[in-house]
Amino acid sequence: MADNPNTNEVPVPPTDAERSVRSCRYCIVGCGYEVYKWPVGEEGSPSADENALEIDYPGGYGEWPSPNMHQIIKEDGQEYHVLFVPDDDYPVNEGGSHSIRGGTQAQSLYTPNNEDYDDRLEQPKIRIGGDLVPVDWETAIEAWARATEIATDGGSDPNGYGQKLFFYQFVENTFAGTKLCFDVIGSPNWGGHNRPALTPECPGMVNAGLSEWSYAYEDAAEADTMVIAGADPKENQDVIFSKWIDEQGDPDIVFIDPRRKFTANYAENNGGIHLQVDEATDPILLNAIARHIVDQGWHDEEFIDEWVMSDRETIDEEGWYQEEFGMTPEEYYDLLDDSRYDPENAAETTGVPADDIRTAAELIAQPDADETNTLFMLEKGLIWGWSHENTGAMANLALITGSLGRPGTGITRGGGHQEGFWTPGVEGDVIAERSTQTFDGENVDDVTIPPNTVERVRNGEISHWHVIGNDPARQSYATQDLRNALRERTGGPQPQTADIDEIERAFRERIENGGMVLTHQELYPNTTTQFADIVLPARAVESGEGGDYHRWNGERRFRQYQGFMDGPAGAKEDWEIFSLMGQRLGADDMDWDGPREIFTEICEEHAGAGGEHSLQGIADAAAANDVTPAEYMETVEDGVQMPTYEEGGEVQGTPRVHAPDGEREVTDHRFHTSTGEAILQRVDWDRVVDPDEGLTIGDVYDRLSPEGDEIWVTNGRLQHLWQNMYTHQRLEYIQKRFKRNVLQLHPVDAEERGIEAGDLVEVVNGDVFDLRGENTEGSFTAVAYVVDEDDAIQGQPVPEGVAYTYWLYPEQVNNDINPAYLDPANPNPGYKYGKGEIRRLGESEVKDEMSFKPMNVAPE
Template identity: 25%
Template sequence: MNLSQTPIAIAVATTQTTCPYCGVGCGVSASMKDDGNIAVKGDELHPANKGRLCVKGSALGETVDLDGRLLHPKMRGADGQMRRVAWNDALDAVASKFSSIIAEHGPDAVALYVSGQLLTEDYYIANKLMKGYVGSANIDTNSRLCMSSAVAGHKRAFGEDLVPVCYEDLELADMVVLVGSNAAWCHPILFQRIAKIKETRPHARLVVIDPRRTATCELADLHLPVKAGTDVWLFNGLMSYLAHRGARDNAFIDAHTNGLNEALAVADADCADPATVARICKVDLEDLLAFYQAFAETEKVVTGFSMGVNQSSAGTDKVNSIINCHLLTGRIGKPGMGPFSITGQPNAMGGREVGGLANMLAAHMDLDNALHRDIVQGFWASPRMADKVGLKAVDLFREIEAGRVKAVWVMATNPMVSLPDADLVQRALQRCELVVSSDVIEQTDTNAFAHVLLPALAWGEKDGTVTNSERRISRQRAFLTAPGEARADWRIICDVAQRMGFNGFDFDGPHQIFDEHARLSAHRNGDADPTKARRVLNLSGLTGMDKKGYDAMQPIQWPVQLLSDGSAAGTARVLEDLRFTHADGRARFVPTAPRGPANLACEEFPLVLNTGRVRDHWHTMTRTGKSATLASHIPEAFIDIHPQDALLYGVREGGLARVSSRWGAMVARVQHGGGIPRGSVFVPIHWNNQSASDARVGALVNPVVDPVSGEPEFKHTPVAIEEFRVSWHGFILTRHALALDDITHWTRVQGRDFTRYELAGRSHIADHSGWARRLLGVNDLDADWLEYEDLTDGSYRAVHVVDDRIDMCLFMSARPDLPSRSWLSGLFAKDRLEEADRVGLLVGQPIEKGADTGPTVCSCFGVGRNTICNAIREKGLKEVGEVTACLKAGGNCGSCVPEIKKLLVEIRVTAAV
């Protein structure tokens, strides 16, 4: 971290807050170190993580510097340049333009696009402004892209968006089924709880259902590599199997459900024969039957599902096909069992509570329900109320491109990277009359098209609440002063609302907003006509808190009731009373007729693209991209493809390839990760125009959406792949930022004492020395400049040394197999180069044995692959625990444990040969 850019801490005392990454919602303790940096560790008292943090959470202290921060309001002038302006000018401009567009074109001509990175209080105010005052439901969120299918499935089955289980149920279950969830990488703290149970209770089983063999599969007792898009066939087959083999709970079904006959008839029609299901899903029949039989015989089953289920044009049906199996067996509302939506973002659940989606109202009320609209409008005393569903994310940007939505305010998200058909998003923003962006980082792909930039508070600076995947509300507390002129999102929205002439936005702090949110959740909840207005979401026990009470608020799960002694009581798991929110109090079986993805592979696009996260990065890397620790594991975008497909389509491991669809294209490096089936490719979602020349996978992604939830088909896009031919490969490590506009292909990644650029080019370079000096900006002919060139193999190496300290280095070759970056990274930590270092730089490899630690495996402790492999061989290590005892690797978050296991197996096999 650049210490000159370190934010100022409010106090030296430790602050208890919440991690801003995934939906696990881990508690974090943050404090100031003597050197001015921020120390971060897990909060041992927080129920979600009990002191553990994954590598992303552990590295939060590396991400709070002010490099790249948007610190002042800015507006684009007539000449197209962004210039700093006063807050009043920016707010007046936004309010005036929104008001004039509404007056001329109506409320549906404006929109907000918000984020699961917002705090609940921010979300609440944004939703209140749009639906209750502007009078339009054109407010949607990037949570539409990850969990809206789960919301829709819950509402169809339960009558309300309810997650019936808690984290403890994972530990109480005798079988955990993970569907479309690489929890080892994406929710590592939850995964470690599962791993711990398997250690203490060896009979507990883990089944992983995923087309890819991910890190999560390394712990599984059974992996079903289903064909992408066939989940409904699989679970309809399970439902049919359970129903006809005596596993149904007839007493529960008769007393608490409706619709079994219709749903079972649909399941039986196509999926009654396991052999047929196995053929369609492309899994081994014996493995399928083993799963079905284990599910039938095991009462305590938790089925956890995530993006692999939700991100589909049939996502809602996939969710309901899972829930159907739990309803059929009565495995819901009791400890150790139930369907479990594992959320992606830290506050996706909080956004759902306050109606952050375009088809919802606050407090789990429905936009298409007249009684609910009346309840919310009456509580807000608002001038108008949206009375129809607004535009969901994908449709919203289509309407912006078409000119029907003329102003959009984007908050805490980067749709130019994260949305499908991302080039359409670019066209939409270019054509939009007014694009406002509230953000933390100034230079993002989306902000490049903004007319107004509003500086928001970041994690560590903002104050409010978030709700995790088990419905646990936790405080996110500020421990840093607001930098520059940055403001809380809720404050910015309130300022604009007041300038638009709206009352109801006068708050002194987030505690007052939370109190209003809590009071609305309890308002007319179950009274008058309980069959129409009852909601399980009820925060009555948290109403009336002043600032002191709000600041002292401890993590608690909703619904929250007020006890007679004045204390608040949370609820570990809902639906224990088996009373559902449908009017008749019963759950619904939902018929889920299986159907394949909307667009199938064809001759032009013969492969299927699957997208997802990597272990150490998050979303579009505006936060994790700052951390050298996190960047060390996977430094550049990649295309994972089966070796036989790579041979068929003429691409090579380590080389570059271009993946294209009918919507767009991108370029990345080819790898054989070993877990991808034939006919598929996998590409991570994180890289963007700030971190790579052409690696936005969103540009390729199929924009078709689920007809119920509106969630896009991120897991199934027909694509083609071809070699991206270049004449040379290279990389640069430098202490200075470089302009690489003339380089054909590049990726930028943050190192601890340097920036790393991976390069490739097509142009012929006649004079390597002159070209390298110009590129690196070394014009002094007397500079300490080391170089080596071999014309026979096209290799070239150059090093710039300043005061005996390495300043920059460039390595090039006609082939992609270049020297180790990890060895060179270590040289940048040295205050003075030794003679052996200089020799090694020219030779292209370290002179000292063991200096090259290899690519990072354990980011928590910075342990490289070579270090682990050498220890395994030299010390005869056979178990992960032995590796951890020797090197610490795997001893913190555990997300590298699957990789260590693979190394143990590989070395054992090699030794046997």
């Protein structure tokens, strides 16, 4: 085997090196990369005409790849160099911009060189006599099928099967997975990797008729004001911040966040403002801003008259959600007249000074400008809180200021991962016919809604849980309680041999006694694997293993990711696993040859013509050129922004959604309602969330709030790390900055508890809340990150009474303390609203190895 490539030298690819194009496997930005692969021993020359990069080395700044962009893999006995190079010409990161995450992609490739990745799942396993033992694929698929047949009573009761599937994957894999769940099995019990039901992440936006991803990246450069709430492009979407906001743009930023982060100081240093809102009070703050805009007459009455639905009866006809939460403009103005939303009163609740509320309103509404060019960005800080209130309040602000559909405007999620969710289109009927979960509101009763799969696992309704590409034992809410339930429900009879009839016997006995079978389809073992009965190894298609796939980024730029390596011989691509499962259950339309054939089916039968994610233009352009859709996408190296259309035999894209009539080629309506008019949302602290008890949002806030020695413990990302660190926990270069999870504390809170920077602390929540009155407890440990007052030159990163931690650090996951409160109308968890008592355990082993200097110092 060649020497480990982690040296200061990087080989140069020869002119005939295999070249593939793809985007970064990590965040939503989707920076472009070129991947070069060539046999070891056949390196190119430093001369530009003798290497694939066409650069004369030693070259200039930015023209040389880092050692972290290089890896050596082995396939069929041959060693190959693999080099990831940022694509200078790709529109997203033109000039070669990239993040630390993207720049280290090569280090996570499957290779004998990488001992840190030697726990990769490489062969199917079944738990026999308490231990996971290797089996063949035929046995594993048959065991899965028999568990499904037992759980669904031979298919007559599909509710016994539940699926928890990735949103972040590619359309080929998610289409195959959802087809298996909804079409073949017919179960309504589907949850995404980060939430337990098939519900929108931004319900207030979606039900207002707005897209979650409506803008083009260039709008961040063209905006006069940018409102960033519960999001942080500097921390999580590096290139959006560095290239489109800082380098090419100059917006006045209204940054809404409980913490004084780098972006908060950057905003204040560059003409903007930081609204340091008290935890969980965002709806009141956003309504107070809206009230001041309306009171001053800064709202866009012409836009509202033309584009906002004003007839009560028409709103009610849009659907139950709009009947329950939609408002006419007059009803909305009446709501804002509530004294709670007067800036002076709102200041007392939110902690944001009234003058700052008024200043923010003026920056957003831009009363002295000819037209309002404000861009709104939100993400998990709002989504994973009061999901309807927060996202609806942002939608309302965009609507009343008319900040939609023009350059420099829009409303969008900041996003985490890229998107590739696609379904066969039958899920709505399946949920309507088979879900037993309902919603009762103030205006509607007994409405069928998508079921909460996590609760169904807890209460025994799901007897076979199929988890794909995620770790719900750590990534759900109140996860300590969930692990206890998983331990109990999977702890029954186990097979004693790998004989399929013995496996079926044990599964049947367990299920008939209230237990559950768990199948885990993954790359690496994680916490959920500890409870799994069947483990199925998948290929890492996001790393380039297998065939060619498609997904889109934060400006809906749809692109082909070209595969360039095999991965473990015993693993299979997810679509292939779903195909084997579907065929075993009798499906006659899942015998695909590969992901390209699935993509053809999607484009020809489910392209979504007229929708904001329409691929119709790709299908039509492929047909016009007499090639398959995947073959056509090979020629579209820059990707194409959805919705797509065809013109002159070439696919065309849509830079921004919600453009005015006459400026759109695809969507029939400017906004996603029957009339094309948007709908203002009722965002009210007094909204009743439990009609039986008369419980309101404000009441739930009181129950979630810290008491006694408790403080708020909120969570989020850190720039270097990615999600649950499924790759980064194995990469020393990344992990050395944060060798353990951290808990940011204000010095006053730390001193009161005898804690100093580098101490190991435990956070305990003895009252993890839910709406069933079955409160539990949870805890996790972390290393205290306390910034000395002398070093806090631009303020403390967290205020008194609030602690902050990374949300999915392995073995130190704060979800154990997070409440099991989910909005009954739209069951998105309140991951952000944790609390707990904090106590010192002693000094940590990294106390003298980690830096505890401030991370929030921005240039002035």
